[in-house]
Amino acid sequence: MSELTNIKSPRVKAARRLTKRAFRDRDRAFLAEGPQAVREALALDGVTVELFATAEAELRHPEIVTAAKLAGVPVFRASGEVMAELAQTVTPQGLLAVCRFVHVPLEQAVAADARLVAVLAHVRDPGNAGTVLRTADAAGADAVVFTDASVDPYNGKCVRASAGSIFHLPVVTGLPVGKAVQELKGRGFRVLAADGTGTRTLDEVALDAPVAWLFGNEAWGLPAELLALADEVVRVPIYGRAESLNLATAAAVCLYASARVHRQK
Amino acid sequence: MSELTNIKSPRVKAARRLTKRAFRDRDRAFLAEGPQAVREALALDGVTVELFATAEAELRHPEIVTAAKLAGVPVFRASGEVMAELAQTVTPQGLLAVCRFVHVPLEQAVAADARLVAVLAHVRDPGNAGTVLRTADAAGADAVVFTDASVDPYNGKCVRASAGSIFHLPVVTGLPVGKAVQELKGRGFRVLAADGTGTRTLDEVALDAPVAWLFGNEAWGLPAELLALADEVVRVPIYGRAESLNLATAAAVCLYASARVHRQK
Known part of the structure; x- marks a missing residue:
């Protein structure tokens, strides 16, 4: 798997802008960060659009990356710099999913x-x-x-x-x-x-x-x-x-x- | 009342360093910020060492400043800049007390x-x-x-x-x-x-x-x-x-x- 290293790549920018509400509402998608949230997102059918994982996180949580692949969710390896750009936490946990809105009437x-x-x-x-x-x-x-x-x-x-x-x-x-x-x-x-x-x-x-x-x-x-x-x-x-x-x-x-x-x- | 405007004045520096634990432990004193905390501190005998108040806060909470004076607590008027230096909040509420430690065995x-x-x-x-x-x-x-x-x-x-x-x-x-x-x-x-x-x-x-x-x-x-x-x-x-x-x-x-x-x- 090739690694995303450029924070200006279109894929990274498209995910990054989901930190802003206007873009979330337009794309009807949001970001879920960390192993716990990603695991829960993957447990729901059709919610996870794509997954970003650092090499380290993939080694630490192989079952999550495997689950994503089995579910047909595209997985992108992200450099530490790209993850830092996408994550909104001081110490990113290396896993971040783009998810479809889950709310219901x-x-x-x-x-x-x-x-x-x-x-x-x-x-x-x-x-x-x-x-x-x-x-x-x-x-x-x-x-x-x-x-x-x-x-x-x-x-x-x-x-x-x-x-x-x-x-x-x-x-x-x-x-x-x-x-x-x-x-x-x-x-x-x-x-x-x-x-x-x-x-x-x-x-x-x-x-x-x-x-x-x-x-x-x-x-x-x-x-x-x-x-x-x-x-x-x-x-x-x-x-x-x-x-x-x-x-x-x-x-x-x-x-x-x-x-x-x-x-x- | 003259106003403290210099963030480097000894009084301001002495209060400011109470944001650090080592100085709190040495002086056995801490900072309490905002009208609610200051009011509660003043309700206890001998806890409030000194009070800093902006002109604005003094107008808004005259009863607090009066209570301090009646209790013999020195009150210092602080400029907005001095209050910003002392307060640890983004929008300081204009009242800040230096208080003696209150813990007991x-x-x-x-x-x-x-x-x-x-x-x-x-x-x-x-x-x-x-x-x-x-x-x-x-x-x-x-x-x-x-x-x-x-x-x-x-x-x-x-x-x-x-x-x-x-x-x-x-x-x-x-x-x-x-x-x-x-x-x-x-x-x-x-x-x-x-x-x-x-x-x-x-x-x-x-x-x-x-x-x-x-x-x-x-x-x-x-x-x-x-x-x-x-x-x-x-x-x-x-x-x-x-x-x-x-x-x-x-x-x-x-x-x-x-x-x-x-x-x-």
């Missing part, structure tokens, strides 16, 4: 037996969004909705923070948050807004129905009109003196509280 | 009626450590122990991520992790290591006794010898397909599970 993401959905409204930090996606996956959520006021799920930092979870559960993107709430209500979900202004705490509300959790902005939470749309505003109890929890932490406590109730039934 | 941190303690073993990312400190505060923990293998609690990023919580609950630092475990056991705590290798899940263990949670490294968790020291290794259940949770998320789920059980008693 809400009606497809939320099956009739779905019981737990996380909705990101106004979440702006991609690391937080990816962490919530990973936590929702761990908590057994059925889907995660990135509304149009939240960060792009295909942002490199979000994909990395999701630690492969972007390939594990249905992701919805681009819906206006009001429409997402309306549709989830229409499908029988109780929409709970997680917000410090809630009158009842997580310990006081019934979580046995199908629940869609609404998580707001890192700094200012959820706007009044969204709080009004929810069936109830629920706060995570603060037992000590902290003013609040950070977004990803609050989401983890809410999602796991729901999961526990659902599993006990 | 373990025997003082853990009172006879203490029921919940978080122990950070090998936590290396200051943002994660600060987030766990904030979450422990929110969950009503009695103390947080930063062992000598973990990041410095006075690291600027840790202080910021704690969102004031470093001033809310007793913090212990510098103890070898083995010694911390031993002392907590001696004080009647059940030491639970949070780790994906646990045989029982959080939902399966009794959490009503006083519990000390042991949290490990972001990448590799807890070493075998520490797992062996714990009374039990407990994992957060993974209901979906995520391989694991991130450290701060796992800590949040564990601490809140303990808090809920303790509050229900």
